[in-house]
Amino acid sequence: MSLSYALLAALCDRPCSGYDLAKQFQGSVGYFWSATHQQIYRELHKLEDLGWINATEVSQDGRPDKKVFSVTPLGCDRLRQWISTPHDLPVTKDEILVKVFAGYLVPSSVLVGQLRHCQQQHQARLEVYQDIEAQFFQHLPPEPNHRHFAYLTLKRGISFTQEWIRWCEETIVWLEKYLS
Amino acid sequence: MSLSYALLAALCDRPCSGYDLAKQFQGSVGYFWSATHQQIYRELHKLEDLGWINATEVSQDGRPDKKVFSVTPLGCDRLRQWISTPHDLPVTKDEILVKVFAGYLVPSSVLVGQLRHCQQQHQARLEVYQDIEAQFFQHLPPEPNHRHFAYLTLKRGISFTQEWIRWCEETIVWLEKYLS
DNA sequence: GGTGCCATGTAACGAGTTACATGATTGG
DNA sequence: CCAATCATGTAACTCGTTACATGGCACC
Numbered sequence: 001m002s003l004s005y006a007l008l009a010a011l012c013d014r015p016c017s018g019y020d021l022a023k024q025f026q027g028s029v030g031y032f033w034s035a036t037h038q039q040i041y042r043e044l045h046k047l048e049d050l051g052w053i054n055a056t057e058v059s060q061d062g063r064p065d066k067k068v069f070s071v072t073p074l075g076c077d078r079l080r081q082w083i084s085t086p087h088d089l090p091v092t093k094d095e096i097l098v099k100v101f102a103g104y105l106v107p108s109s110v111l112v113g114q115l116r117h118c119q120q121q122h123q124a125r126l127e128v129y130q131d132i133e134a135q136f137f138q139h140l141p142p143e144p145n146h147r148h149f150a151y152l153t154l155k156r157g158i159s160f161t162q163e164w165i166r167w168c169e170e171t172i173v174w175l176e177k178y179l180s
Numbered sequence: 181m182s183l184s185y186a187l188l189a190a191l192c193d194r195p196c197s198g199y200d201l202a203k204q205f206q207g208s209v210g211y212f213w214s215a216t217h218q219q220i221y222r223e224l225h226k227l228e229d230l231g232w233i234n235a236t237e238v239s240q241d242g243r244p245d246k247k248v249f250s251v252t253p254l255g256c257d258r259l260r261q262w263i264s265t266p267h268d269l270p271v272t273k274d275e276i277l278v279k280v281f282a283g284y285l286v287p288s289s290v291l292v293g294q295l296r297h298c299q300q301q302h303q304a305r306l307e308v309y310q311d312i313e314a315q316f317f318q319h320l321p322p323e324p325n326h327r328h329f330a331y332l333t334l335k336r337g338i339s340f341t342q343e344w345i346r347w348c349e350e351t352i353v354w355l356e357k358y359l360s
Numbered sequence: 361g362g363t364g365c366c367a368t369g370t371a372a373c374g375a376g377t378t379a380c381a382t383g384a385t386t387g388g
Numbered sequence: 389c390c391a392a393t394c395a396t397g398t399a400a401c402t403c404g405t406t407a408c409a410t411g412g413c414a415c416c
Contacts, residue, residue: 001375002275009282019395033278034271039376041397064384064395079282084290086297087275089305091214094270095182097333098213099263102189104326105256110264117266125269144358146284152354153277156347163343167336174332178324181403199367219404221369243366243413363416369409376403386393 003043006033008071008079015070018044028132031157052078108179112172119168126161183223186213188251188259195250198224208312211337224249232258288359292352299348306341
């Protein structure tokens with residue numbers, strides 16, 4: 001199952017605790033792969049049983065202890081295998097598209113409202129992406145390292161979000177032109 | 181749950197049987213909302229119990245009988261309400277992004293192979309979209325009707341698929357330039 | 361006579377979500 | 389003292405997938 005591999009990929013980048021992972025997967029990384037903390041803890045136990053990751057107890061002062069997980073050589077190997085296996089395209093289920101598809105059922109102002117809402121959310125997301133870009137990827141060294149790979153995925157996030165905003169705009173313009 | 185509304189939207193467009201819906205949701209419509217026939221039949225029973233749709237037995241010759249479902253006024257109303265309710269952006273879980281994110285773990289040729297695979301699948305999808313465009317949306321009347329709404333969603337499909345292809349290409353070029 | 365399409369379902373399982381639960385510490 | 393953050397978990401439920409099941413007709 002793919003969540004395992006997303007977790008392995010995150011832990012390969014940097015070992016961390018379930019809590020840390022949950023935060024990442026709800027923040028920026030969550031824009032292309034999300035999971036709740038319940039799912040993550042459950043999955044981490046499985047991966048530990050499989051011997052793909054192992055935990056180190058880290059006691060902190062002023063904070064609860066935590067278990068920091070690292071990927072084992074076996075886990076890393078399984079991740080490599082998975083990366084090398086072709087997969088089909090994922091299905092994206094998008095409520096806004098269903099709304100537009102059946103948009104003739106509601107007043108155009110209502111549909112425009114939904115599209116604006118969608119556009120604003122993408123706008124907010126875009127700003128998060130651009131902040132990340134400015135903070136972490138502005139001054140990448142010319143010789144390729146593993147940060148560059150993360151940057152390639154961020155760039156997809158940026159261009160897709162921009163494309164969303166453009167499509168929302170175009171659709172709103174059409175609706176206002178023909179249905180007002 | 182959203183599958184209900186996707187089904188209502190499809191049935192509002194044109195009443196049909198579970199089998200018909202399953203075909204639609206595995207073909208072109210399935211590129212932005214998918215469901216298997218098992219899910220669809222289960223959901224149709226629920227919607228019938230709720231009184232949001234009702235069935236008419238249609239006996240055919242040379243073929244098994246079928247149940248054609250239509251949306252009731254109540255169902256239509258619920259769909260309108262749902263359309264008018266704001267929703268959060270859906271999460272897209274994309275394996276290829278996880279692969280690129282952890283792409284430093286495998287030889288660049290392997291990653292390029294995965295990207296080419298992804299690009300080809302999007303290319304095939306684009307051709308399906310463009311066929312649909314040519315067949316059904318080439319000669320839309322100037323006055324807006326409900327076909328136009330479907331066309332707006334198709335246009336999103338086209339531009340996103342093109343953006344995918346572009347991103348794959350860009351990423352492949354980068355990988356080949358710096359890691360060969 | 362076999363393959364494939366039409367048509368509808370059940371059963372079991374795995375993935376994902378929501379609610380509930382605990383307990384320490386830091387900062388206002 | 390109250391809220392927020394750190395940190396980890398269980399339980400119940402819904403959604404989605406895979407496998408299994410049936411049966412007739414059409415076409416080669």
